[in-house]
Amino acid sequence: MEKYKKLLTLSALVLSSTQGILVSASELTVTNVDSSVSITSNVQEEVEASSSSEGSSENSSTADSSLEDSISESDHQSNPPSDKETEETGTAPGSTTEKPEKNNSEKEVAKESVAQEYFSRKNLPRVGVSLKQLPVKNSGSPFRDISQSMFKNNINWIYGRGITTGYTPSTYNPNAKVTRGEMAVFLHRLAGAPAYKAPFNVYTDVSQYKNQILWLTATTVSNGTAPHYNPNGKVTRGQMAAFLHRMAKASGKAPASAKYNPKFWDVQNHMFKNDIGWLSSKGITTGYTATSFKPDADITRGEMAAFLYRFYSVVVNNQKLPAAPQPHANQPIYYSQLDARWKNNRLNGSNVGVSGCVPTSLAMILRGSYGQNVDPGIVAKKADTISHESFGLSGKDLINTAKAYGRSVEVVSNINRAETLLRAGYPLIFYINVGIGHAVVVSDYDNTNGRVNINDPYGKLFYPSGKTTLRELWGRPSQDAMDWNAGRPVFAIK
Structure with a gap:
């Protein structure tokens, strides 16, 4: 049995000479057909081609240092044209929205068979990223839930360019948190929705958004934690910075290795410090406030629209965005002077x-x-x-x-x-x-x-x-x- 475990662990390590990326299984369970014994490998993923100097994958995060729930991202201050856009589930353009599908066990591939396929395959062949100007695909504003959103103009812009078709055909859900699956869809469309059919699946938990997620993996913009991608997991603001920075590097729009020093007090020791620093250096972010970024807060769909617009304007159109106004202060958090934690101080x-x-x-x-x-x-x-x-x-x-x-x-x-x-x-x-x-x-x-x-x-x-x-x-x-x-x-x- 011990010999079998060693062979399984060794077989989980796959070295790609093309990409220089070492990927291994994380908490993968495989069933031994002969003995019906479950064997678990705890081999962790290592990714050499990380976007930040800390070498972290985008699905890692530190404890949130901020307690506030309200969002007052100063990045939304830009005023893009009120153009429109689209969404799809496959890589071919379609009308499917980003709303997650309900789990359907009959549509899912058995985890054991996918895991065995994962062990028998090498990494996905690497594909390039091309960022070009996107034509206007849609006009009008179909979303009835954005009239009061501070990100209304940005949402209409990504709709016009086909980067979103909404959470449903008539709603965008601007305050909902962006999932990792939705992020793959957004970035695939930002790159012009290139045709792509993955030769095999490296993840056991991917069904909806499969081709977009595998495309993102093949570009090395995302590496997940194979064999899991966690498509329903929420994306933090720090992870968003890593996705966008890697996207720019993969397309040749940002240096492959450069150091950035963001001004925000709450990212100085953060794993995504370099990615956030790049966003700040390009004017894509001006921070959650003038001095903070809130890297561990989940990013909303409204905020994501603002970041996509600003990223496209700077990286694709080579625009210098107008200097953001001094960010408004967010609303105060309430404290009582009678609180037992400090009343006797x-x-x-x-x-x-x-x-x-x-x-x-x-x-x-x-x-x-x-x-x-x-x-x-x-x-x-x-x-x-x-x-x-x-x-x-x-x-x-x-x-x-x-x-x-x-x-x-x-x-x-x-x-x-x-x-x-x-x-x-x-x-x-x-x-x-x-x-x-x-x-x-x-x-x-x-x-x-x-x-x-x-x-x-x-x-x-x-x-x-x-x-x-x-x-x-x-x-x-x-x-x-x-x-x-x-x-x-x-x-x-x-």
């Missing part, structure tokens, strides 16, 4: 639970709006080394603490400027009068009635509905002199 002569409304408010914006890995306890500890007040934090203390985290601060001196900043998406910190000075975060200006959301570190004691008007807030500033030592105590963190 020291802050000057008191603690966060008693006088920590300012560091708690600042943490809401640093974490939620700019993706910085902080919480009220961390910010309070930093502020405690900066402030010289005996109780709470002054206006100057807020400014200096924000600057210690690399942010700039605008002191907002009139209500019209406050409205402009809120309309642009920037949350503001107001020091208001509730008997004493108290800091709250204000966001989400409503153009119809001038109402705003109140993110109060102390809960809903002062604003039970969590809302009020900008004018009401402006009319109740803090009366504490220390809060005014930098000017009117209304601050935009940038």
Whole structure:
């Protein structure tokens, strides 16, 4: 039996002299017909031809360092023409949408027979990638679910070029997460949907999108973890960067080996750092915020449309995209100063639970709006080394603490400027009068009635509905002199 295992393990290793890629089986189970004994090989895949200097395949990821669910990708700011596009399941153009098929065991090839075929075959013959201008195939806008999407123009553009035909004929599903199978379809069509028929299947879990996935594998843009591709697995933003960077390299549109250093704080030790750096260097991404990329967040179909448009514009059309505007801050994440995790943390002569409304408010914006890995306890500890007040934090203390985290601060001196900043998406910190000075975060200006959301570190004691008007807030500033030592105590963190 041990001899059989050794032979099986050796037979799982296939060396392709053409591609220089070593691929092996991962958790592959094969049945011994004679003895009916299941044998499992735990040989891991090694891929020498990785797109990044870290040498990682695109289906690996690290723990997500960000807790936010909302997406505010500044890359969507481009305004492509409102052209249209298409989708298919095979490599020939068709009308099938990207919506996954339900599993059908009768249509699937038995895993054991495919595994045996995998062992008996070499790697797929390598095919090249050609990226050329795509003709306009469709016009109009058939998707009824994108009218409110920030990616509407990008979605219409990929529809016009035949890169998508939608999740269904009348919907695009912009907030759904992109799967690995859908990614293969998008990239195959981005390359002009070249005719391709794989000579054999190297994966045991691929049925829908089979030819597109095998084409992507033959190009070396994807290598999966043979014999599994995981077509229903979600694609992260970091993996998306790897797919696009490899696509550019496979087509000769990017150097085969070059080092890039992205500016984003959350990718400096990430396995896809080099791929993200390439996207940033070309202007294809401007980040999730100005200083973060969120590499481990799943990418949505709406975001993917924006990336495909920008990739095509830069790599295929050789366009220099207009400089993206300063990304809007995302909406703040809520923190309570009374949270047991930090309420007893020291802050000057008191603690966060008693006088920590300012560091708690600042943490809401640093974490939620700019993706910085902080919480009220961390910010309070930093502020405690900066402030010289005996109780709470002054206006100057807020400014200096924000600057210690690399942010700039605008002191907002009139209500019209406050409205402009809120309309642009920037949350503001107001020091208001509730008997004493108290800091709250204000966001989400409503153009119809001038109402705003109140993110109060102390809960809903002062604003039970969590809302009020900008004018009401402006009319109740803090009366504490220390809060005014930098000017009117209304601050935009940038």
